[in-house]
Amino acid sequence: MTPAAARPDAPLLQARGVGKSYPGVRALAGVDFSLRRGEVAALVGENGAGKSTLMKVLAGVVQPDDGQILLDGRALRLAGPADALRAGIALIHQELSLCDNLTVAGALFLGAELRRGPFLRRQAMRSQAREWLQRVGLAVDPDKLVAGLAPGQKQLLEIARALRARARVLIMDEPTSSLTMVETARLHEVVRELRGEGVGVVYISHRLDEVKALADRAVGLRDGRNSGELPREAITHEALVDLMVGRQLATARRQPHAPGEVALRVDGVRTLAFPGAPVRFEVRRREIVGIAGLLGSGRSELLRALVGVDERLGGAVAVAGLPLAGGGPAAAARAGLVLLPEDRKAQGLVLGMNVRENLSLPTLRRRGWLVDGAYERDLARRTIGELGIAANSIEQVVGSLSGGNQQKVVLGKWLAATPKALLLDEPTRGVDVGARAEIYARLHALAAAGLAVVFVSSDLEEVLTLADRALVMRAGAIRAELAGDRLTEREVMLAATSMEAE
């Protein structure tokens, strides 16, 4: 820090002309950003627009090539995240998580332990931890292991940790992407309280309803440059999308096609998670069915049991009239039932392999003992063209693609298996609006071509716009089936939460 005195009228945090290049990519080009005390500034933009790079620059994780960061009007040099934390800038990173082998108190004080010489002052940390936890409304025992906390509790713990470090700037990256509605509401409450106390919050979210509800100002990024700002009263869904993509997206619900014969029949299937709740439903060809419900309502478990990734407790599954007897995902794929899993990086792709190898994985053909290279290359070229995958070549490593393009590779790899019914778990999680619209269009086209599509989503807007019909799950069972005029946000939420109200 330079010795210049702080100016009280200066913004709390300011970035001036920040630029950052990675090999082959210009991630940020002269970006300006400012944050006032007691303000929630939402940072919006598509994936790859530079949001996360800007966030990392502000938090000292990466060093900018040019430009300046100022705190209270004084230039700041951040050599690492620990520097930023000392200066009062805390990053709450969705994927970073905590050391879950520590206790709550241990995690809260990690890196800034109260000590007496080399020894920990465990009692003092425990009692201070209680106070910090109380401030964010987290009622857990400081001696409890972090591994035993729910995702929302971990998020609140991270905020408590930031407060403990006397953070005046909180940078939150998709903090609610894995939270339940109740946890999300609690988190918003805490953010508003902090704002009232003068903390500045940089809030990054793909969920535009959240931005609308929380932000005092929205700052747009596009292709590594500023694309404009919206004051609180101008933040609308359309304006945000404009800011991000510079074009209007069609979000109106499509006109459902006349459904065909039954493609997927599920009769009395029970899962390990909810052995007491048999599930029964049908999906017809040309239909898109959304499965809504809160986190932990058994949606993912149901899809996993249908394709045989998880054990199925009783019940019957039939694809295009033919019963599916078990035999795991390979047998299901042969019968025409495939699943695009929730966690595409862990379950959907082999990140270190290239586009060609990933696309051909489930359908790989042999010529004698060897891989049929011609088939593989042909499949890869065709799929890249059809799905509009933005890859340099079929040899590009999948891990280096953006989230949306990775998801298209997962989609393409299963389409190669010519399925009759397509199951998707959170198809657009971590995917930006532009790529999201392309995936919707692709699913519409697939349904029109005769496929039955079933998807699970925690994004209500997605269920409302994409599905012809929605099934709402709670505690492992389907509690409501909604279509047409009855498919509204209110109805879905009522069915999903009515147990909590009871």
Place this chain on the structure above:
Amino acid sequence: MKKALGIGVLLLVVAAFTAWRSHDPETGRYVFLSAYNLENLLQRIGLFGVLGFAAAFVIVTGGIDLSIGAVVCVAGCVLPWLLRDRGCGGGAALVLTLLLCAGIGLWHGLLVAGLGLQPFVVTLCGLLLYRGWMRGFSDDQTMGFGDAAEGLRWLATGKLPLGESFGLPVPLLALAFIAVGTWVVWSRTVWGRHLFALGRNEEAARFAGVPTRRLTIAAYVACSLLAGFGGCLFVLDVNSAQASSFGSFYELYAIAGAVLGGVALRGGEGSVLGIVLGSALMQVLPNTIRLLFDSDRMEFAVVGGVILFGAIADQVVGRWASRRRRPA
């Protein structure tokens, strides 16, 4: 802690079974429980337990050290050389040997944490390098103290008399000392807290301001230092070290003892009591085999079988428990 309990039960069962089966009808005595056998066994537990702690320091960070046996060999060759050939005093020789071993650990740490090499590669090469170096250094001659270092050898062969016929081996006391020290460091100091945090999630620890590089290097230093101390004890015990075989495969006993005691190879997990019990089991099993079969031919097979059985039991019990916890 739960793991330590499980391994403790297994240890008790094996010991009780061995004691029962070692009954000699002619003398009417239980050979396993004889003072001679117990003293020997406890001494070996002490010696190998030190190596178990060496391995644990590195495994807790999520790393591995395959060169422990080779470092034992270095200590086993250098300590006699300093004492007998260079005429060092006992204390000076011990300190110099330990400094050399700590230096090896520092070198490992710099390569792993500084340069980003894989611990497996660094220490596998170390395994070959140090043993080969010692063979050249000693000209493949057996190194020993002769009559020198009688005082120092008490560290390895001494016994504290307990009762008339039984003496507590000094290496076991050394192990107890190291175990208590490790427990204090791991559970009561900032250093230990950071070590476990770094082992489980290095990225998160670094973001929290933990000096992860320095800590990792320190862990490798602690490992080689303890391995070197173990090596000194081993050579003081037998009074002869042949570079081509001294300490060979000891890293496997060390790693197996630590892992058996619940130190997870993915890092960030482990208890002091577990390491002691795991290392003890690794010595009780060979003892069992020698007593019951009059030969050590089956040693590796039985040790391997029992560890595998333990791992299977752990997994099956864990699954069964998590199934029972599921909501109905």
